[in-house]
Amino acid sequence: MKLGFLVDLxxxxxxxxxxxxxxxxxxxxxxxxxxxVKYVDVGVYPETKRTYTPLRCNHCEDAPxxxxxxxxxxxxxxxxxxxxxxxxxxxCAGCMMACPYGAIYMDPVTNTADKCTFCAHRVASSMMPAxxxxxxxxxxxxxxxxxxxxQISQYIMRHQKEGGVQVRKPEKNTHPxxxxxxxxxxxxxxxxxxxxxxxxxxxxxxxxxxIGGH
Amino acid sequence: MVEHxxxxxxxxxxxxxxxxxxxxxxxxxxxxxxxxxxxxxxxVGAYLLARHGREVGESVKVSMPLISFIFLNIFLLFTxxxxxxxxxxxxxxxxxxxxxxxxxxAWLATLFTAVIFIMMLIGLRSFVVARKEKMPRFCxxxxxxxxxxxxxxxxxxxxxxxxxxxxxMYTATIMGEATxxxxxxxPTELVQMLLAAILTGSAVxxxxxxKWSYEVKRDLAIMLGVSAFLSFVIYMGEYYFGxxxxxxxxxxxxxxxxxxxxxxxxxxxxxAFIIPMALVYLSLKSRSGSLLFLAGVLAIVGLYxxxxxxxxxxxxxxxx
Numbered sequence: 001m002k003l004g005f006l007v008d009l010x011x012x013x014x015x016x017x018x019x020x021x022x023x024x025x026x027x028x029x030x031x032x033x034x035x036x037v038k039y040v041d042v043g044v045y046p047e048t049k050r051t052y053t054p055l056r057c058n059h060c061e062d063a064p065x066x067x068x069x070x071x072x073x074x075x076x077x078x079x080x081x082x083x084x085x086x087x088x089x090x091x092c093a094g095c096m097m098a099c100p101y102g103a104i105y106m107d108p109v110t111n112t113a114d115k116c117t118f119c120a121h122r123v124a125s126s127m128m129p130a131x132x133x134x135x136x137x138x139x140x141x142x143x144x145x146x147x148x149x150x151q152i153s154q155y156i157m158r159h160q161k162e163g164g165v166q167v168r169k170p171e172k173n174t175h176p177x178x179x180x181x182x183x184x185x186x187x188x189x190x191x192x193x194x195x196x197x198x199x200x201x202x203x204x205x206x207x208x209x210x211i212g213g214h
Numbered sequence: 215m216v217e218h219x220x221x222x223x224x225x226x227x228x229x230x231x232x233x234x235x236x237x238x239x240x241x242x243x244x245x246x247x248x249x250x251x252x253x254x255x256x257x258v259g260a261y262l263l264a265r266h267g268r269e270v271g272e273s274v275k276v277s278m279p280l281i282s283f284i285f286l287n288i289f290l291l292f293t294x295x296x297x298x299x300x301x302x303x304x305x306x307x308x309x310x311x312x313x314x315x316x317x318x319x320a321w322l323a324t325l326f327t328a329v330i331f332i333m334m335l336i337g338l339r340s341f342v343v344a345r346k347e348k349m350p351r352f353c354x355x356x357x358x359x360x361x362x363x364x365x366x367x368x369x370x371x372x373x374x375x376x377x378x379x380x381x382x383m384y385t386a387t388i389m390g391e392a393t394x395x396x397x398x399x400x401p402t403e404l405v406q407m408l409l410a411a412i413l414t415g416s417a418v419x420x421x422x423x424x425k426w427s428y429e430v431k432r433d434l435a436i437m438l439g440v441s442a443f444l445s446f447v448i449y450m451g452e453y454y455f456g457x458x459x460x461x462x463x464x465x466x467x468x469x470x471x472x473x474x475x476x477x478x479x480x481x482x483x484x485x486a487f488i489i490p491m492a493l494v495y496l497s498l499k500s501r502s503g504s505l506l507f508l509a510g511v512l513a514i515v516g517l518y519x520x521x522x523x524x525x526x527x528x529x530x531x532x533x534x
Contacts, residue, residue, distance in 0.1 A: 031232070038534070039229035050228070055534050064393040070316035071305040090305050091298025094316055096237045097392040102533030105234065111298040168534075172393055186225045190532045191465055193225035201229045 002080040002177065003118060004145040005129075006152050006165075007054050010182035011139035014039060014052030021134030022056075025119060032105045034116040035131055039201070040186050040193045053187040054131075054140075057082065057103040057116035058168060058176035065095035065104060065115075073113070080145075080177060081120050086112045100172045102190075118142070145177065155181070236529050241296040243522040245289050246385055247414075249323075250407070250517065252285035253382035254415025256330070258437065260375045262419065266430045270423065275367065276341050277422060279334035286327045293320075315391050319384035326377040329370050335359075336367040382411040395528035396462035397452075406448055410517055412441040413486070417510035428501050435506050438513060439494035446487035449520070462531060469527040479523045486516025 014037055022028065022035040035056040042049050059082045066074045066082060073089035076082060089112035096104045096113065107114040119129035127133075132140040143152035159165050159181045167176040168188045185192040259278035262270050294300045310317045339362045342353045349357070356362075386407045390400030416437040423430060453471075457464035470479040493509035496502070 033231050036231045037229075038227060040225050041228045042223055042225045044224055064391065067313045068316065068388070068391040070311055070314040070320065071302075071309045072311040088302075088305055088309060089299065090302040091300075092296070092316060093237050093298070094314070094388070094392070096234065097529075098394055100394040100533060102233060102394070106298060174393070190534050191461055193227050195227045195230075195532060200227075 002145045004177040006141040006179040008181045011137045017134040018131035021130040025130035058178040061175035064098035068094040068098040241292045248285045248289040250410040251414045253378040254411035256378045258415030276337040315387035336362045397528040409441045409445040417513040420506045420510035442487040482520035
């Protein structure tokens with residue numbers, strides 16, 4: 001079994017239901033996110049468009065975080081999930097330096113690294129990840145990539161014919177198991193959009209100065 | 215990116231969570247800087263013992279492991295303090311992950327520090343034996359430990375030199391394993407780490423060896439000048455041609471070309487490399503020891519600034 005995730009960006013409407021469900025399910029502390037939905041506005045008024053991109057751990061097949069972790073706190077489960085053992089983590093932040101997707105954070109409560117685990121505890125009980133359940137438009141598709149009959153495999157096959165299945169930063173050679181359908185450079189490449197002061201909705205903080213307990 | 219250059223596709227992030235900026239900060243800079251000194255004095259010290267042992271042997275045998283031990287402990291202390299769970303440091307030894315350069319480096323550095331500690335005891339013993347009558351009682355106890363002999367020192371010196379190389383260079387592999395930071399490439403950083411060790415090692419001996427003959431100082435000055443020159447060439451290569459490698463590197467280098475770290479980057483290059491190179495050149499002309507003293511101090515101070523800038527700038531780039 002090799003579990004994977006797919007987000008159909010044509011369906012996502014940026015409601016952040018998945019973000020909230022993840023926070024609640026995994027008791028993610030304030031100032032930390034396992035999953036977030038990024039809004040990017042494209043174009044010049046009146047020809048503008050808003051894009052939504054849910055961002056979470058890519059559960060790479062060749063995960064840089066697993067390779068750099070000095071104590072194997074980050075490890076693979078048999079189903080392909082890149083899991084984290086918070087009791088073993090020493091908080092060196094090597095994984096945060098290695099992850100090309102910025103998907104790992106330092107939990108300010110436990111002072112250990114943390115990230116999306118595809119809700120491994122729910123999966124172990126044959127339940128879907130919380131974000132999949134919460135999505136009102138079924139934009140999140142989760143399942144076994146080794147099973148050609150699974151919904152995710154079928155979805156990938158259907159859209160691959162149109163050349164529409166992407167991963168983030170394929171050049172990093174990490175072989176992500178998180179896919180997107182309908183994504184463009186603006187969705188997937190952080191350098192394709194600017195982060196400028198004065199453009200943020202609701203939130204004036206763009207960067208965290210301090211990481212974890214330091 | 216077309217999204218940047220064409221007004222019609224102007225793309226701006228309008229809602230996102232605050233993203234982490236600097237994850238590895240000044241403590242990691244201090245870690246690398248202190249490690250360069252701790253290993254550099256061993257590499258350069260071994261050369262001095264082999265080439266000028268008759269003149270500087272007694273002094274280097276004591277000072278080399280002593281200085282190395284002090285800076286290795288600074289390096290280990292700040293490595294520990296930078297951990298968010300420092301009390302779990304022992305996990306590296308209990309649950310090692312051998313694909314991690316952090317693990318391999320921690321084991322090698324620990325072994326290296328142990329070897330240097332024994333060498334320091336032998337060095338101190340020889341110092342005490344020579345002045346036995348003037349020493350307090352606990353120092354005389356050290357003099358009685360006959361197994362701490364010169365022959366053991368010489369054997370350990372060989373081990374220390376062999377270990378000093380990977381210990382000084384392993385951080386380059388950590389930087390390479392930090393795949394998110396495109397600027398750092400292991401092969402380049404390996405050479406930079408080795409040059410930093412030679413630079414600081416020679417600088418330290420130019421500072422403490424003021425009474426040594428000009429021939430010894432000249433050798434050290436050449437080592438300092440050549441390592442500063444090669445290091446400077448690599449940095450300039452990255453500065454001017456790094457942007458060709460990838461869009462991410464180009465974006466990172468704007469931080470030192472026109473961004474907030476431009477002044478600090480050039481301050482580091484001048485203090486660590488350019489001025490010391492000039493001072494070495496002038497001292498070779500004038501046989502001035504004081505110019506070399508100044509070159510040594512500047513190289514050590516400047517290297518901290520240079521390493522700090524290089525550590526920080528890739529972390530300014532948003533990853534997602």
